[in-house]
Amino acid sequence: MLFFKLLLKNRQALIGLAILSIFILSALFAPLLAPHDPKRRVGGIHQPPSAEHILGTTRLGRDIYSQVLHAGRISIAVGLAAGLITTIIAVVTGLSAGYFGGRIDDVITFCTNVILVIPQLPLLIVLAAFIGQVSPFLIAMIIGFTSWAWGSRVIRSQTMALRQKEFIHSAELMGEASWRIITVELLPNLISIIGSGFIGAVIYSIMTQATLEFIGLGDPSSVSWGTMLYHAQTSSAMWVGAWWDILVPCVAISLFGAGLALLNFAVDEIANPKLRANSAMRRWKKMQKQIARESQA
Amino acid sequence: MSDSIRLEVSNLVKDFDTSIGIRKLRMRALNDVSLYLESGKVLAVVGESGSGKSTIARIIARMYGPTQGEIHINGQLVSGKMKRNELLKFRRQVQMVFQDPFGSLNPTHNIYHHIARPFIVHKGLKGSALKQAVIAQLEQVGLTPAADVAERYPHQLSGGQRQRVNIARAMAAGAQIILADEPTSMLDVSIRIGVLNLMEEMRDKLNIGFMFITHDIATARYFAERIAVMYVGHMVEWGSNEQITQSPKHPYTQLLISAVPNPGQRIDTPLEGGKRGDIPLWTPQKQGCPFAGRCLKVKPECHEQMPEVKEVAEQHFVRCHLY
Amino acid sequence: MRFFLRRLSFYLVALIVAASINFFLPRIMPGDPLQIMFGQQMARMTPETVDALRATYGFTDEPLIQQYFQYLGSVARWDLGLSVREFPKPVSEILREGLIWTVVLVGSSTLIAFTLGSFLGLLASWFRGSWYDSIATPLSLVMQSIPSVVICLTALFIFALGLGWFPTGYGYDPQLDPGWNLEFISSVAHHAVLPVLTLVVFQMAAFMIPMRANMINLLGEDYITMGRAKGLSSSRVLFQYGARNALLPSVTTLAMALGFVVGGSFITEVVFNYPGIGYIMFQAILSRDYPLIQGHMLIFTMVMLIANLIADLLYVILDPRVRTGSGDA
Numbered sequence: 001m002l003f004f005k006l007l008l009k010n011r012q013a014l015i016g017l018a019i020l021s022i023f024i025l026s027a028l029f030a031p032l033l034a035p036h037d038p039k040r041r042v043g044g045i046h047q048p049p050s051a052e053h054i055l056g057t058t059r060l061g062r063d064i065y066s067q068v069l070h071a072g073r074i075s076i077a078v079g080l081a082a083g084l085i086t087t088i089i090a091v092v093t094g095l096s097a098g099y100f101g102g103r104i105d106d107v108i109t110f111c112t113n114v115i116l117v118i119p120q121l122p123l124l125i126v127l128a129a130f131i132g133q134v135s136p137f138l139i140a141m142i143i144g145f146t147s148w149a150w151g152s153r154v155i156r157s158q159t160m161a162l163r164q165k166e167f168i169h170s171a172e173l174m175g176e177a178s179w180r181i182i183t184v185e186l187l188p189n190l191i192s193i194i195g196s197g198f199i200g201a202v203i204y205s206i207m208t209q210a211t212l213e214f215i216g217l218g219d220p221s222s223v224s225w226g227t228m229l230y231h232a233q234t235s236s237a238m239w240v241g242a243w244w245d246i247l248v249p250c251v252a253i254s255l256f257g258a259g260l261a262l263l264n265f266a267v268d269e270i271a272n273p274k275l276r277a278n279s280a281m282r283r284w285k286k287m288q289k290q291i292a293r294e295s296q297a
Numbered sequence: 298m299s300d301s302i303r304l305e306v307s308n309l310v311k312d313f314d315t316s317i318g319i320r321k322l323r324m325r326a327l328n329d330v331s332l333y334l335e336s337g338k339v340l341a342v343v344g345e346s347g348s349g350k351s352t353i354a355r356i357i358a359r360m361y362g363p364t365q366g367e368i369h370i371n372g373q374l375v376s377g378k379m380k381r382n383e384l385l386k387f388r389r390q391v392q393m394v395f396q397d398p399f400g401s402l403n404p405t406h407n408i409y410h411h412i413a414r415p416f417i418v419h420k421g422l423k424g425s426a427l428k429q430a431v432i433a434q435l436e437q438v439g440l441t442p443a444a445d446v447a448e449r450y451p452h453q454l455s456g457g458q459r460q461r462v463n464i465a466r467a468m469a470a471g472a473q474i475i476l477a478d479e480p481t482s483m484l485d486v487s488i489r490i491g492v493l494n495l496m497e498e499m500r501d502k503l504n505i506g507f508m509f510i511t512h513d514i515a516t517a518r519y520f521a522e523r524i525a526v527m528y529v530g531h532m533v534e535w536g537s538n539e540q541i542t543q544s545p546k547h548p549y550t551q552l553l554i555s556a557v558p559n560p561g562q563r564i565d566t567p568l569e570g571g572k573r574g575d576i577p578l579w580t581p582q583k584q585g586c587p588f589a590g591r592c593l594k595v596k597p598e599c600h601e602q603m604p605e606v607k608e609v610a611e612q613h614f615v616r617c618h619l620y
Numbered sequence: 621m622r623f624f625l626r627r628l629s630f631y632l633v634a635l636i637v638a639a640s641i642n643f644f645l646p647r648i649m650p651g652d653p654l655q656i657m658f659g660q661q662m663a664r665m666t667p668e669t670v671d672a673l674r675a676t677y678g679f680t681d682e683p684l685i686q687q688y689f690q691y692l693g694s695v696a697r698w699d700l701g702l703s704v705r706e707f708p709k710p711v712s713e714i715l716r717e718g719l720i721w722t723v724v725l726v727g728s729s730t731l732i733a734f735t736l737g738s739f740l741g742l743l744a745s746w747f748r749g750s751w752y753d754s755i756a757t758p759l760s761l762v763m764q765s766i767p768s769v770v771i772c773l774t775a776l777f778i779f780a781l782g783l784g785w786f787p788t789g790y791g792y793d794p795q796l797d798p799g800w801n802l803e804f805i806s807s808v809a810h811h812a813v814l815p816v817l818t819l820v821v822f823q824m825a826a827f828m829i830p831m832r833a834n835m836i837n838l839l840g841e842d843y844i845t846m847g848r849a850k851g852l853s854s855s856r857v858l859f860q861y862g863a864r865n866a867l868l869p870s871v872t873t874l875a876m877a878l879g880f881v882v883g884g885s886f887i888t889e890v891v892f893n894y895p896g897i898g899y900i901m902f903q904a905i906l907s908r909d910y911p912l913i914q915g916h917m918l919i920f921t922m923v924m925l926i927a928n929l930i931a932d933l934l935y936v937i938l939d940p941r942v943r944t945g946s947g948d949a
Contacts, residue, residue, distance in 0.1 A: 012758055117634045119924050121883035122901070122917040123641070129905055129913050130645045166401040170463070173358050174470060175388035175418050188405035207767035211887055214769050215902055229769060238777055246777065250770040257765035265761050 013266030019259030023252075027072035034066035038223045042066075046242040056244040058228075059235035064248050067223055072252065074224040075206055078140045082205035085144025087198040090151030095190075097152070098159025099182055109156070115149040124208065128217040135219050139212060143205045151197040155190060162189055192267060199264040203257050210253055225249045302371060302390060302473045302506065304334040304357070309366035311352055311530075312581060325579045326352045328530045330366070334474050337504040339496075341517030341538075343553065344527030347576065350510045351396075352530075354476040357508070358393045359384075389419050392467035396479040398459035402451035408435070408462055409447040415470035430469070438465040438495060457488035464495060474506040475499075481516065493520055514553045518542050526550045529587040530579050536613030546615040548592045586618065594619060627932050631925040638921040639695045642914040643688060646677075654679045657910040658704055669708075676701045700915040705907040711915040715897055719919065721791055722896030725812065726878075726885045729819035734874060737824040738867065741831025748836060757832060764825035768884040771818045772891035779814055786814045789893030815888045822884045827874075831867075838865055874934075878927045882920050 008014065026033055036042040041061040042053075049056045055064040097108035127142050128134045134142070162168060163186075171185045206225075212218055213226025216234075220227055228249040232238075237245035311327040327349045334340055344350045356363050359376070368376040375387050395401040402411055412431045416422040422430055435443035438461040451459060460480055467475050477496065481489040497520055499505045511517050517524050518538060525535035526549065534547040545551045577587055586592070589599040596618055604618045649656050654674060658665070665673075674680055676694045680687055694700070700711035740760075744753045780788040787793075793807040889898035897916060904912035 113630065114634045114637050116879070117631070117921070117924050117928055118638050119879045119882045119917070119920045121886055122920045123638075125901065125905065126641065126645065126913055126917045129908065129910065130649060166395040166397055167403040169360060170393065170395060170401050170466070171403070171414075173360070173388065173393050174415055174466070175385050176414065185403055185406075189403070191405075203765045207765070208883075210767050211769055211883065214887070215890060215905055217905060229773075233773075238773070238781060243777065246773055250773060254766045254770050257767070258762040261761045261765035262758060265758050 010266040012262045016259045016262030016264075016266065019255055020263065023072055023256050023259065024076065026069055027076050030069040030073055034063075034069045036063040036066040038062060038067040038070040039221075046237070046240065046245065048242075049244055055248050056242070058231060058245055059237065059242070060231075064228075064244065067228055068225070068248050068252050071224045071228055071249065072256075074136050074222060075209060075226065075253070076256070078136045078143075078209050078224070079202045079206035081137075081140040082143040082147075082209070083198055083202035085141070086148045086151060086201040086205070087194060089145070089148035090155055090197060090201075091190075091194055093148065094152040094155025095159050095182055095186065098156040099163060099178070099186065101160075101163075105156075108152070112149045112152050112156075115146070116153070120146060121208070121211065124212060125215075125217065128212055133219045134212070134217055136209075136222055136224060139209050139218065140205070143208050147201065147204060147208075151201065154193060154197065158190055158193055159186060162186055196264050196267045199260050199267070203260045203264075206253065206257060210249075225253050300473075301336045301504075303336075304375075304391065304474055304506075305369045306333065306353070306357065307331050307367055307369070309353065309356060309368075310364045311349070311356060311361075312364045323581055325581050325583075326530050327356075327363075328579065330527075330530075330532050332525055332532070332535070334506050334508050336473055336506045337500055338523070339500060339507040339509050339521040341509045341511060341521035341524045342527060343511055343514050343517050343524060345512055345576075347529070348527040349530040350527045351478050354393060354478050354508060354510055358391065358476055359387075385419065389471045391474045391476065392470050392472035393476040393478065394460070394463045394467055394480045397483055398456045398463065399451075399483075401463055402459055404451055407448055407450050408440075408454070411462060411466055412447070412469050415466055419470050434465050434469050435462075437468070438462075439491075440465070455488070456484045457492055460484065460492050461495060464492075464499070468499065468503070468505070472505065474508070476508045476510070478510045479512065480509075482512065489516070496520065514542070515557045526553065529577060531587055531616065533588065533617065534613075534615045536610070540610060540613040544610075546609050546613070546620060547588075547617050548594055548619075549588050586616075623936070624932070627929065631929065634925060635918075635921060636692065638918060639692060640688075642918065643691045645914075646910070652679075659908065664707070669702075673701060695918065700918065701911040703904075703912045704909040705904060705912065711911050714900060714912065715915055715919050718895060718897035718900045721894060722885060722889070722898060723923075725815055725819065725888070725894065725896055726881055728812075729816045729885075730823065730874070730878070730881055732816070733820045733823040734827050736820070737827030738831045740824070741828040742835055744828065744832045745835030748832075753832075757829070760825035760828050763821060764829075768818065768822045768887045769891070771821055772815075772888050775814050775818045776891055787811050791895045811894075815892045815894050818888055819881065819884055822888075823881055826880065834865075874927075874931055878924055882923070 039062065042063050043057040043061050045057070045061055046059055047053055047057040047061075053063050053065065055068065057063055058067070093108050093112070097105040097112075123146060124142060127146075128139070131138060131142075168181065168185060171181050176185070209218075209224070210226035210229060213224060214229045214233065216230060218224070218227050218230065220230060226249075229246070232242075232245040232249070235242075235245070237243070309327050309330040310325070313324050313326050315322050315324060330349075330353060332340065332342075332353075342350045342353065355361060356376070357368055363376055366376075367374060370387070370390060375391075379387065402408075409431055412434050413427055416427055416430050416434075420430075431447060432443045435441070435446055440446045440458060440461050446454070446458075451462075454462070463480070464475070475496075480496075481492050484492065493516070496507060496509075500507060509517065509521055514524070514526075521538055523535065523537055524541040526533050526541065526547065528549050534541065534545065534550045541550060542554060545554050577583070577590060579587060585600040585602060586604055589595050592599065599618050602618075604616050606614050606616050607620045609615050609620050646656050654670070654677070657677070658673070675690065676699055677691055680690070682690070698712050700715075703709050703711050703714055706714065737760075740756060744757050747753050776788060780786050787810065791808060791811050792804060793811075797804070885896070886898035886901065888894065889896045890902045893899060897919065901913065901916045903909070904916065
């Protein structure tokens with residue numbers, strides 16, 4: 001609770017939260033707020049912003065204001081879903097690797113490292129290209145299942161540091177079961193990294209989704225910020241001077257990402273996850289040095 | 298209150314594998330350690346850091362297994378594989394209190410959680426019975442007002458209070474023997490005595506046995522019936538409090554005793570029994586007495602052969618070539 | 621040495637995993653995998669070409685495991701099949717033509733971003749809490765969360781279309797003949813400014829933020845305090861005592877970040893029509909040129925592995941603990 005109080009006192013967090021709530025509310029109430037159907041021709045070709053179409057129209061005469069509201073629903077939903085999948089896999093693998101160690105750790109760490117060295121976007125493109133026109137749901141799935149490695153690694157190292165803490169030892173000595181130690185004793189101490197990992201994953205997913213759709217691997221009939229960019233680019237909006245067609249989805253993506261980033265920055269500042277396992281490490285290093293000296297003598 | 302219990306450690310050996318660069322090295326952290334703990338009695342294990350004193354406690358607590366040797370409680374083996382219910386029974390009998398009062402409580406849970414868990418796991422308490430038990434336990438260790446303390450989080454307590462919580466926890470599990478790993482060394486001197494008195498009270502009133510690990514022989518003298526002195530993984534001398542503090546036999550024990558400030562002693566009196574020298578790292582291949590390098594009374598055989606254990610007085614043992 | 625052998629074998633496994641994805645994807649799809657991959661081009665192929673391609677990809681009647689090794693063998697010989705779009709041209713040749721552009725683009729921008737980002741991070745840590753830190757740090761985080769598409773399109777719109785300072789696309793002036801003359805080289809440089817700049821903006825935060833965090837940690841260490849207490853000048857403590865140690869984690873970030881840079885460079889090339897492998901890939905996606913798309917992933921995986929290997933090397937040079945092997949980090 002203290003955490004939330006501090007969060008509300010943080011200027012960056014407040015700005016971030018304000019941006020995010022505006023976006024999420026307008027996405028939720030898009031059908032009420034949007035004056036037009038985002039998929040219907042309601043005006044002339046590439047009309048600049050005017051009283052009737054406050055953000056102008058597209059090449060196909062669709063109302064951009066209505067589009068950007070509706071697009072937010074899909075883009076944010078995909079971001080949250082992919083972020084959630086990423087975070088869940090990262091937490092499960094990172095915690096098990098860090099807590100159990102040994103063979104389990106070897107296997108998980110190996111998989112994590114392999115995924116980390118295979119470049120993400122080309123991998124996603126290969127997957128998406130073979131699937132064909134990828135629906136937003138599938139985009140969320142493939143992003144979610146391919147981008148957990150980094151988070152898993154971070155959580156693993158934090159878990160390993162926590163594992164050496166005496167309160168974990170004393171829970172074990174108290175006779176607590178492993179699953180209880182993991183979920184009740186370890187997990188609450190990782191909440192802030194998991195939280196900021198989740199926000200990071202959402203940012204990444206929204207960016208990746210926009211990228212995949214921009215290069216034409218998405219489903220062009222769905223309305224999201226990425227497909228808006230795709231249509232604007234394929235209709236040469238920039239070259240014919242219809243800057244609003246490009247600018248609006250760009251601003252939407254950037255603002256939403258900025259809101260998340262500000263929130264994440266504040267979370268990091270408040271709940272600095274640095275664990276003070278340092279003194280034990282120093283003692284260990286000292287011992288290692290001593291061994292080295294002894295063996296030379 | 299509880300039945301008498303006797304925990305016997307026999308011929309404990311513990312090796313750790315480390316590596317320096319590519320070379321692997323096997324270190325012997327404990328060598329042939331035997332001791333016993335019993336209800337209502339305190340055994341102080343004294344030694345400098347790296348002497349293996351904490352390792353004994355950790356092996357007894359099953360944090361890791363011994364390389365050789367066995368541990369029995371009332372004749373029953375408690376080292377090695379155990380079934381879940383046997384293990385829980387063992388956990389009820391033997392508990393540990395750690396050195397670091399800041400690290401041994403989970404910062405994300407309040408004190409209530411810490412005391413309630415052992416009652417739930419080991420006694421199956423629930424609801425209002427559980428609440429009453431937690432409050433009573435906190436009161437017993439002098440954490441009052443208990444209802445208020447229970448609501449607090451570890452960071453809201455002082456070091457001494459946290460250590461009381463740790464002792465309360467061990468008692469909540471029903472511990473008959475508590476392994477206390479330097480429980481007061483990280484506390485302010487002014488608070489230490491309170492925690493020591495609490496443990497003393499537990500011993501007298503509840504017949505709890507303690508293994509009290511410390512690097513400070515003065516604290517050991519204050520509260521232990523028996524004292525064992527460790528040096529580089531070896532027990533070099535052990536006996537009653539009187540025997541060790543009044544007539545220490547091993548040169549290392551003499552060194553420790555002479556280092557305790559004594560109001561009657563002149564400041565320029567040289568320390569007895571010691572000279573500067575490196576503390577050796579023990580490996581299974583090493584021979585001789587580990588203290589030989591620092592010993593003033595060193596003899597040629599000290600470097601060649603490990604001394605035998607000799608009983609110099611009744612229940613007073615020493616491992617030294619001088620006797 | 622053992623350290624390197626272990627890393628090398630790991631990289632080999634990673635490459636095989638990437639190749640395996642390529643191997644299995646067309647086989648999971650319903651229908652004849654060769655038909656899927658080559659589509660309408662099948663009609664124009666001679667039976668010999670079809671057989672040769674089947675051999676390359678292992679699309680044979682043999683058991684799956686044999687097909688698998690056949691395919692791995694082709695990859696090992698760097699035989700990646702033929703492109704669909706530019707039909708009988710081999711994939712490896714098309715990629716080789718694009719690779720140089722991408723390597724120059726990614727290499728120069730990463731170098732600039734690394735230097736600039738680390739330096740700015742250093743400043744932010746030293747002046748922690750000052751106005752510079754409280755603006756630059758969140759700002760760079762915000763920049764990091766803006767997709768490269770947006771950065772590129774904005775840059776293109778403002779500096780190329782709007783102000784006309786830079787060309788709107790391609791790697792050099794198409795009227796010039798490629799060659800080692802001043803005119804051509806300056807044209808290449810002129811064309812590279814915007815793509816490099818957008819990539820620098822895109823990656824800078826990835827170096828600045830960890831540098832700041834590492835330095836703040838280090839500044840609390842005893843030896844830094846000692847250095848200050850000894851009366852050494854701030855800048856000397858900062859650079860000689862702190863930076864070297866704080867840079868270490870950045871070196872590994874460098875290799876890791878490359879994965880993201882690859883993604884960023886891909887978009888940059890698409891937006892600026894820059895003739896690297898990202899642009900080639902984009903063309904391949906438009907025409908569903910699967911062999912080329914697959915080859916693209918393999919070549920980027922190789923680039924990543926080589927970058928990681930270089931990072932390993934740098935790490936050993938910078939960190940004596942790894943060299944002796946005692947710090948198994």
